[in-house]
Amino acid sequence: MTQADLYTLLPLIVLVIWACALLLVDLLIPRGRKGITAFLAALGLALTLGLTLAQVSAAGTAFQGMVVLDGFARFVNALLALTGLLGVGLAYGYVRRMGIERGEYYTLLLFSVAGMMLMAQAADLIVVFLALELLSIPLYILAAFARPKETSEEAGLKYFLLGAFATGFVVYGIALTFGATGTTSLSGIIAAASNGDAGLLLTIGAALILVGFGFKVAVVPFHMWTPDVYQGAPSAVTAFMAAGAKIAGFAALLRVFGLAFSSLSADLTAILWTLSALTMIVGNILAIAQTNIKRLLAYSSIAHAGYILMAFVPFGNAEVLPVSVAAGVFYLVAYTLTNFGAWAVVIALEKAEGRGLDLDDYAGLGRKYPALAAAMTVFMLSLTGVPPTLGLVGKFYLFRAVIAGGFYGLAVIGVLTSLISAYYYLRVVVIMYMREGEPERVSEPWLNLTWAASALAVVLISLVPAPLFAWASQAVFALF
Amino acid sequence: MLLQYIAIAILIFLSTALAGLVIVLGELFGPRVKTNVKSMPYESGMTPIGPGTRRMPVRFYLIAMLFILFDIEIIFLLPWAVVFRKLGVFGLVEMLIFILILLVGYLYAWKKGALEWE
Numbered sequence: 001m002t003q004a005d006l007y008t009l010l011p012l013i014v015l016v017i018w019a020c021a022l023l024l025v026d027l028l029i030p031r032g033r034k035g036i037t038a039f040l041a042a043l044g045l046a047l048t049l050g051l052t053l054a055q056v057s058a059a060g061t062a063f064q065g066m067v068v069l070d071g072f073a074r075f076v077n078a079l080l081a082l083t084g085l086l087g088v089g090l091a092y093g094y095v096r097r098m099g100i101e102r103g104e105y106y107t108l109l110l111f112s113v114a115g116m117m118l119m120a121q122a123a124d125l126i127v128v129f130l131a132l133e134l135l136s137i138p139l140y141i142l143a144a145f146a147r148p149k150e151t152s153e154e155a156g157l158k159y160f161l162l163g164a165f166a167t168g169f170v171v172y173g174i175a176l177t178f179g180a181t182g183t184t185s186l187s188g189i190i191a192a193a194s195n196g197d198a199g200l201l202l203t204i205g206a207a208l209i210l211v212g213f214g215f216k217v218a219v220v221p222f223h224m225w226t227p228d229v230y231q232g233a234p235s236a237v238t239a240f241m242a243a244g245a246k247i248a249g250f251a252a253l254l255r256v257f258g259l260a261f262s263s264l265s266a267d268l269t270a271i272l273w274t275l276s277a278l279t280m281i282v283g284n285i286l287a288i289a290q291t292n293i294k295r296l297l298a299y300s301s302i303a304h305a306g307y308i309l310m311a312f313v314p315f316g317n318a319e320v321l322p323v324s325v326a327a328g329v330f331y332l333v334a335y336t337l338t339n340f341g342a343w344a345v346v347i348a349l350e351k352a353e354g355r356g357l358d359l360d361d362y363a364g365l366g367r368k369y370p371a372l373a374a375a376m377t378v379f380m381l382s383l384t385g386v387p388p389t390l391g392l393v394g395k396f397y398l399f400r401a402v403i404a405g406g407f408y409g410l411a412v413i414g415v416l417t418s419l420i421s422a423y424y425y426l427r428v429v430v431i432m433y434m435r436e437g438e439p440e441r442v443s444e445p446w447l448n449l450t451w452a453a454s455a456l457a458v459v460l461i462s463l464v465p466a467p468l469f470a471w472a473s474q475a476v477f478a479l480f
Numbered sequence: 481m482l483l484q485y486i487a488i489a490i491l492i493f494l495s496t497a498l499a500g501l502v503i504v505l506g507e508l509f510g511p512r513v514k515t516n517v518k519s520m521p522y523e524s525g526m527t528p529i530g531p532g533t534r535r536m537p538v539r540f541y542l543i544a545m546l547f548i549l550f551d552i553e554i555i556f557l558l559p560w561a562v563v564f565r566k567l568g569v570f571g572l573v574e575m576l577i578f579i580l581i582l583l584v585g586y587l588y589a590w591k592k593g594a595l596e597w598e
Binding site (some may be wrong): 020023275 | 581584
């Protein structure tokens with residue numbers, strides 16, 4: 001263990017130590033004053049974010065090639081720390097209002113973010129697996145955090161059982177990959193695979209890993225758990241889970257598939273194509289039938305996993321891949337901001353006992369709270385992909401990359417499903433402005449800040465998206 | 481290749497056969513006097529209380545979980561102790577970090593009252 005090793009993982013190490021310390025400090029903070037814990041957690045995440053952004057020196061692997069620090073890891077880590085901050089901000093008032101305020105909430109959130117960051121830095125399949133567990137286990141607990149509420153317990157148990165099952169697939173895939181190549185390190189796999197002596201075993205291993213991660217990021221047909229878990233889990237948890245688990249899952253998929261398995265494109269491109277198309281179609285069509293806003297956003301998150309997965313379809317084409325992956329990463333940023341904004345609005349309108357979550361409860365919002373309704377409109381438009389929002393820019397980059405890769409059919413499916421999605425996203429807007437009603441909202445400073453800042457960011461960045469895309473591209477190009 | 485394991489195979493076969501033979505012979509030729517006391521389930525010599533499938537306190541599950549946690553600590557400590565001199569200071573520091581992390585969990589469980597039965 002050298003200084004370089006420690007430097008590579010510095011933000012992560014600081015975050016983990018902070019989380020351990022917070023676990024103990026929280027014991028001394030009396031009940032009812034857990035706001036202090038929230039503040040400390042946010043401070044730790046802010047410190048992590050700062051350290052991540054300050055890690056500008058040369059890229060390289062550390063801990064005997066187990067982890068890597070490069071532009072991509074920095075970009076994703078910064079995004080993840082931001083996700084954690086937004087997650088704390090959303091939870092702060094929410095857990096108190098719902099009577100589930102416990103200090104462990106923030107500790108678990110920190111540990112989960114640590115797992116996600118490790119995932120983005122993993123350069124070895126063993127570390128990928130370790131990170132997967134570290135990010136998942138706190139999420140299982142957080143999903144059941146509204147205990148003894150039955151729906152929340154069900155969400156936690158369902159997520160745990162199916163998640164453990166999916167982890168099994170990943171481990172099996174890693175084992176087969178190891179059997180085929182004799183190594184678990186990503187660079188070792190590239191070397192072994194390019195010799196052409198890996199064969200069928202490696203393909204099966206890669207496919208199994210894809211199944212496991214497909215579950216984590218909610219890709220059809222591994223999406224069954226998503227609506228129930230997203231609906232049952234406390235809304236603040238769902239917001240964090242929807243963004244964080246997706247970012248980390250796709251970051252790992254990118255490293256594993258974009259780099260290690262790039263020689264398998266002949267076998268896997270068709271599979272990825274099908275998964276992406278299926279996810280977009282099923283997610284968007286099932287969302288139409290939903291009357292509960294949490295379920296609607298759950299199906300919407302499935303659909304968006306399909307859009308992001310598009311970025312991986314041209315993964316065998318070395319010329320298109322960097323641009324396409326940059327588009328995927330950019331879309332992740334757009335999705336994260338929009339997602340947190342939309343969930344902040346949901347939280348602002350949610351009442352105890354799960355009331356205030358039907359679409360009908362949004363009636364009259366436009367008249368009574370114009371700013372909140374305007375923000376929700378922005379998020380719905382962004383999820384649809386209508387200007388002037390970040391969602392449109394993200395989809396534009398994605399479709400452009402996919403077309404450059406020669407997958408016209410997939411781009412057409414993407415556009416058509418976006419049209420379908422306009423129906424249910426705009427229905428929310430119509431209900432808010434065209435129907436009479438008396439919604440009651442909660443006004444908390446951090447919550448208001450979250451939706452207002454997200455809405456502003458979604459609109460403003462969409463006007464000048466080039467710098468962000470350039471940053472994402474720069475991060476990704478360092479990989480290849 | 482497989483021939484080097486032939487001794488183990490013979491051992492397994494012989495011991496199974498011998499054990500089976502003893503049981504079968506006992507069943508065939510042994511005298512049998514059935515009394516109530518004899519057909520009772522054996523519970524360390526005392527008279528059994530209640531049915532065999534008793535309800536367990538759910539707390540036991542917490543204890544079991546904590547046990548596994550520290551059991552794993554031991555599992556890691558033993559091999560480390562074997563190669564302690566070879567690993568030197570590096571190994572010592574690594575193990576201290578590992579124990580420190582477990583200590584955090586231990587303190588947390590303690591303070592939360594997970595170690596108390598009541």
